[in-house]
Amino acid sequence: MHLARYDELRPYVTADGSTIREWAGPGYSPARNQSLAEATLPPGTATIAHYHPRAEELYLFRSGRGRLRVGEEERDVGPGDCAVIPPGVVHKLWNTADAEDLVLVCACSPAYSHDDTVLVEGADGRAG
Numbered sequence: 232m233h234l235a236r237y238d239e240l241r242p243y244v245t246a247d248g249s250t251i252r253e254w255a256g257p258g259y260s261p262a263r264n265q266s267l268a269e270a271t272l273p274p275g276t277a278t279i280a281h282y283h284p285r286a287e288e289l290y291l292f293r294s295g296r297g298r299l300r301v302g303e304e305e306r307d308v309g310p311g312d313c314a315v316i317p318p319g320v321v322h323k324l325w326n327t328a329d330a331e332d333l334v335l336v337c338a339c340s341p342a343y344s345h346d347d348t349v350l351v352e353g354a355d356g357r358a359g
Contacts, residue, residue, distance in 0.1 A: 233260045237269075245270075246348040247278040249324075256342040266342035272297065272326040272333040280323040280352045286339045288316040290324075295333035298325045321351055 233255070240252035249270045253259050256266030272278065272295075280300075290299070292312045299308045301322045308314065308324075316322050326333035337343075 233262075235260060242271075245343070246345045246350060247281045248276075249278050251337075251343075253343070256339075262342065264342065265338060265340040268337050268339075268343065269293075270335050270337050272324060274326050274328045274330055274332065277325040278323055279350050280321055281348050281350045282319055282321045283316075283339070283347045284349065285318055285347050286341055286343065287318050288322075289338040290314045290316065291336040291338075293334045293336060295326060295331045296328045297333040298327050299323075 235254040237252065237254075240254065242250050242252050245251050249272055251268045251270050253266060253268040255262040256268070257263055290308075290313065292308050292310055294310055296307070296309045299306055299314055299322065301314065301316050302320050306314075307327075324333070341347075
């Protein structure tokens, strides 16, 4: 049995700019077909607009407030909300709070990979 403990997880920054702690996924656990991680966005920050050609993502928001764009649709998000992001659809997430991190659990199938992340804008928010 593989058991991951949050306080032992090493954070890293994904290609889209969010800080991740991965509980399960290839390279971190015996999981081969999916990954499960917690993402954190500090107040006033945003991810880089991107898509994943292969992976479907589920975002389950735990704390904070934000705004999520999936394709052409944008919605406010907060604790208890869950968004489904299909493969190949551009998405971007903003933390709209003044003082609270936006924290979400992210499940990806197949597992998250930097190689499966296509950025569609630069780090400055301009189209790439």
